[in-house]
Amino acid sequence: MNERIARRISGSPVAAGESEHGGGDGVRVTRMHQSLLSSSKMGSTNRGLVIQALYDLGPTSRAELARLAGVNKTTISGIVQTLIDAEILVENDPSPIGRRGGKPAKPLWFSPSASPICGVLLMPEEVHACVVTLDGQIFAETRIALPDGGGPVEPIIETIAECVSGALQQTKRPPLGIGVAVGGMVDTDSGSIVTINLAPALDGYPLASDLGRRFGLPVRLDHHPRALLVGDRWFGKGRGIPQFAVVYTGKVLGGALYFGGHLYRGTAGAGGELGHTFVQVDGELCRCGRRGCWDTIATLGWLRREARKAGLPDAERMNSGILCLAAGKDEAAARLLDRYARNVAIGIANLQQTLAPNHYILHGDVVLGGDRMLEAIAGHVRDLVPARPGGVIEIVAGDAGDQAALLGAAGLVLSDMLQFSI
Numbered sequence: 528m529n530e531r532i533a534r535r536i537s538g539s540p541v542a543a544g545e546s547e548h549g550g551g552d553g554v555r556v557t558r559m560h561q562s563l564l565s566s567s568k569m570g571s572t573n574r575g576l577v578i579q580a581l582y583d584l585g586p587t588s589r590a591e592l593a594r595l596a597g598v599n600k601t602t603i604s605g606i607v608q609t610l611i612d613a614e615i616l617v618e619n620d621p622s623p624i625g626r627r628g629g630k631p632a633k634p635l636w637f638s639p640s641a642s643p644i645c646g647v648l649l650m651p652e653e654v655h656a657c658v659v660t661l662d663g664q665i666f667a668e669t670r671i672a673l674p675d676g677g678g679p680v681e682p683i684i685e686t687i688a689e690c691v692s693g694a695l696q697q698t699k700r701p702p703l704g705i706g707v708a709v710g711g712m713v714d715t716d717s718g719s720i721v722t723i724n725l726a727p728a729l730d731g732y733p734l735a736s737d738l739g740r741r742f743g744l745p746v747r748l749d750h751h752p753r754a755l756l757v758g759d760r761w762f763g764k765g766r767g768i769p770q771f772a773v774v775y776t777g778k779v780l781g782g783a784l785y786f787g788g789h790l791y792r793g794t795a796g797a798g799g800e801l802g803h804t805f806v807q808v809d810g811e812l813c814r815c816g817r818r819g820c821w822d823t824i825a826t827l828g829w830l831r832r833e834a835r836k837a838g839l840p841d842a843e844r845m846n847s848g849i850l851c852l853a854a855g856k857d858e859a860a861a862r863l864l865d866r867y868a869r870n871v872a873i874g875i876a877n878l879q880q881t882l883a884p885n886h887y888i889l890h891g892d893v894v895l896g897g898d899r900m901l902e903a904i905a906g907h908v909r910d911l912v913p914a915r916p917g918g919v920i921e922i923v924a925g926d927a928g929d930q931a932a933l934l935g936a937a938g939l940v941l942s943d944m945l946q947f948s949i
């Protein structure tokens with residue numbers, strides 16, 4: 528990780544026509560894929576990299592940042608001073624622990640008075656907004672049920688705007704922007720919703736430009752699992768990990784991938800529809816109209832149906848938490864737990880065989896099942912994927928609630944700040 532930070536701060540920004548994974552090598556470059564960076568953009572890129580390093584490392588002194596980046600302290604100070612002047616970072620008092628003589632190092636960290644970011648989670652039945660500080664504290668949460676998603680679009684949009692407004696009214700400083708995690712397909716280029724199952728009224732709606740007009744702020748939209756990944760990357764269990772995957776389970780299934788320091792997005796934000804990858808040719812009919820999708824065997828709909836068939840109590844509200852409790856005293860519940868864990872593991876094993884991210888952060892329903900569910904899933908993944916050197920698979924629990932998605936929605940705005948001027 529430190530090497531990665533060092534390479535990226537000290538090295539030249541990615542040059543035209545080459546990638547971080549190695550340009551040259553006899554590959555003929557016929558055109559420039561990326562514009563050369565202007566000096567002002569290089570400045571903002573370096574500032575972004577310093578912020579990224581702080582998220583990875585926690586509070587860190589200028590001297591330590593310079594050492595890790597392999598540059599001199601003057602270079603780091605030049606970058607850092609702009610961030611201090613912009614009230615994004617502050618230099619805190621030196622820690623008395625670990626002083627080894629000389630001038631004590633003052634750790635840099637995010638200023639409590641820095642402008643926050645508005646994070647929004649838009650699901651088919653509810654909108655949840657909050658304000659997030661740059662060091663990942665959530666406050667001013669507002670949550671409102673949405674009108675019928677099959678009805679007209681105006682009342683839904685008014686409700687979303689009311690929820691965002693409710694959160695923004697509780698912050699003194701104007702936020703840097705609004706990030707929205709959408710429980711459906713989005714066009715990240717245009718900031719529009721492509722489609723949300725259960726809320727077809729929103730299909731095709733240009734939400735980013737609408738909210739941008741209302742609140743006078745930049746607005747970023749992305750797919751819910753990608754927001755979870757950004758939340759993990761900036762503020763959670765993905766900090767400092769060079770590659771990992773996020774898998775969300777619950778009423779629906781989705782995922783996102785982080786490779787080589789980048790969140791992967793298909794064209795215009797496509798991809799991540801893991802729930803609709805196929806696990807059984809001609810299997811059960813899926814809500815998407817196709818057959819045999821992973822969604823048909825590893826979501827709450829399947830679990831509740833099978834719980835009913837097995838005659839388990841609480842079948843209608845069954846989830847991984849209830850199932851794991853029941854499995855301690857009921858053989859049928861224990862068998863269902865194992866089948867459900869295997870069904871979840873099948874999709875993860877496919878992802879591992881395709882891209883081998885090795886680290887998986889699970890979110891949503893399965894997290895409610897605690898260690899028992901996680902160990903059952905991990906056991907099946909290891910059975911399904913052949914062992915190989917360097918292929919240790921780690922599966923950890925993220926968040927069962929909305930926190931990671933809200934942080935990630937805010938992180939979408941932060942990611943933009945890292946690429947463009949602050």
Ligand SMILES: [Zn+2]
Binds near residue numbers: 813814822
């Ligand atoms: Zn499907």
